[in-house]
Amino acid sequence: MTYRPTPPPLTGASLDRAAHLREDRDALLRMQADASARTLVFSGDATLFRLLEGGLRAEWLPLDRVEADEPPIFLGLAEGAPRFVTRIDADAVPPEGCKYIDLRSALFSGDFEGDEAAIVAGAKAISGWHAGHRHCARCGALTVPEQGGWKRRCPTCEAQHFPRTDPVVIMLVVRGERVAIAHNVNFPDTLYSLIAGFVEPGETIEEAVRRETLEELGLRCGRVDYLCSQPWPFPAALMFGCIAEALDDDFTLEEAELSDAVWLDRDELAAVFRGENETISPPRKGAIASSLLRDWMERKVG
Ligand SMILES: [Zn+2]
Structure with missing residues (x-):
């Protein structure tokens, strides 16, 4: 057998995860205040997309345009610029020219692929994990996000919960x-x-x-x-x-x-x-x- 598989879709995202910054609270706050910072927005399971002629583009918003219950999740750096993901209410009204679309529909339509699709896929996975893991799996208490959203901690029993794959x-x-x-x-x-x-x-x-x-x-x-x-x-x-x-x-x-x-x-x-x-x-x-x-x-x- 010979193996030279083509890299599958949703792989090879260009974003630098910059994991060393996740535990640095000051750095996270600085990055959230940075003028070049942008966030993807998830309303329920759906991602905010801008509708283009013959295609879709993920819409990255300045952080001050989005209100959410929890701090934004730090995704990484795009050529040095901080990138986040934010979860908002499931029935949010999209900005003009934009629409909330489930990533799966966007992929299947063939209108959304490449590097940006790989980045949105990662954002959807981590964002979906937070949505489904608000409560501690050990004691049932409400948990809090830490490490830029790459961990949740239970303040009641001190259990630590990490994103699952x-x-x-x-x-x-x-x-x-x-x-x-x-x-x-x-x-x-x-x-x-x-x-x-x-x-x-x-x-x-x-x-x-x-x-x-x-x-x-x-x-x-x-x-x-x-x-x-x-x-x-x-x-x-x-x-x-x-x-x-x-x-x-x-x-x-x-x-x-x-x-x-x-x-x-x-x-x-x-x-x-x-x-x-x-x-x-x-x-x-x-x-x-x-x-x-x-x-x-x-x-x-x-
Ligand atoms: Zn607990």
Whole structure:
């Protein structure tokens, strides 16, 4: 096998996280007051975007334009300029020419990608973590953000809580010159993608690939290899892209999850990506499944 995977969407953000500044309260206050400081704004799960002709741009606002209950979360430095993220009420009215849009819809539309999409994805993950972790998981008391928003502390029991990331495996299951794609019962219409599943406590990435492939497709795996990863902040996944050599041909589907699976060769997959297959459409733009399948099709992996 050869591995030269294309960096997946939502990776390679240019922002300098400047983590050494998170514990420096004076530096955080100075940066919040800096004229070049800007913040992304999340209203509930949705990000503030400016609507452009034929596209979207994340709208970065001066900090004094945004009112919030908690201090802004420090994202990092963009060419030295401080960048934050702020959470506001879920029913906020957007400024003129702007709209609150869920990142997933923005990605799937194909109107938002590249470096800015990677930055917004990270902002969504950390912002969503704060929304869901206001209370201490140990004693239930209200917690307070610290370290520029990269930690929450419980003033009652002194427990410290850190942003979580949930590992998920997603795999090219290959057999000779063919790859398996499947239709999940929750997918729209004709959409097919790679199978995926959470890594369970006590498992390695490779073990999770083998277990999920057997559970979902009924296929035993030979060689399993890790290829590349993608943060997927819906709400907090880190997708581990893998390749697995199947030892069986016939699918036995986990019917609660999948309604169909097919083997496709590279020509058949290319036709799917060109939109020439009436019953099968490819994974959404922005998803690692799309970049992994394209890499396999172009023989960069496999
Ligand atoms: Zn507590």
